[in-house]
């Protein structure tokens with residue numbers, strides 16, 4: 001069993017902006033979802049965990065070793081799929097994996113070849129191994145990204161908003177690939193897609209403005225909202241009134257009609273009961289704190 005323990009981690013950028021504020025998290029094998037809106041600090045936290053930037057204070061302990069004291073330890077055991085992979089050189093998928101494998105320290109030629117062919121198969125890119133990566137579609141690039149992250153059999157894999165921009169079919173394929181991988185390693189998935197966290201993650205945290213606002217098991221967080229979520233279609237002109245009298249956690253157009261969803265310990269007049277969803281947990285967490 002692998003363990004990642006983040007203790008009182010803070011990160012202040014050179015311009016003085018604090019992107020990570022005193023975060024503590026304990027993560028073990030399985031998929032961990034880091035959910036938060038744009039600018040929450042997800043990428044900042046992930047880049048700090050993988051050692052691309054040094055924390056201002058706090059500790060990251062991976063399998064008992066302090067990563068800031070021994071950065072090579074986590075690097076050797078880590079796969080990272082950054083949010084922005086950058087520009088792909090004009091080389092084939094196979095050659096690029098070969099290059100990355102060498103950088104990761106897989107020195108044995110046969111071992112490298114075996115791993116690369118195996119991974120291309122796993123991410124369904126065997127037929128495209130000779131094609132240059134910059135000609136791949138978005139979904140193929142993401143699957144290539146997973147293949148490079150898996151080189152060297154890492155114990156911890158960090159993927160930063162991997163499904164953004166993928167069509168539903170590619171997204172499903174990608175998610176089931178992550179799900180297969182996560183059985184024996186730690187996978188940390190950052191996203192703003194609540195559904196992905198609900199479908200995939202055994203544990204999760206909600207992050208905003210550099211802070212972790214909630215954490216736990218998705219099903220448990222949802223059950224805390226049982227009999228407390230209510231919904232009603234309203235006229236747009238009534239919204240102002242409802243905003244002052246109710247704790248509105250979301251509003252949504254359904255067939256052009258405005259529906260509001262509120263949190264309340266007792267059933268508000270004329271509202272209908274709604275089964276709580278992870279979306280409600282997420283929106284309530286965000287609206288409570290702002």
Ligand SMILES: Nc1ncnc2c1ncn2[C@@H]1O[C@H](COP(=O)(O)OP(=O)(O)OP(=O)(O)O)[C@@H](O)[C@H]1O
Pocket residue numbers: 013014015017019036037038039040041042043044045083161192
């Ligand atoms: N190098 C940097 N220097 C200064 N501020 C930065 C730097 N990188 C990020 N930030 C700021 O830190 C905050 C968090 O950014 P970050 O990219 O970590 O958020 P995020 O949760 O990954 O957002 P998104 O969902 O849009 O990817 C933002 O306000 C951003 O402007």
Ligand SMILES: [Mg+2]
Pocket residue numbers: 042043044083160161
């Ligand atoms: Mg990001």
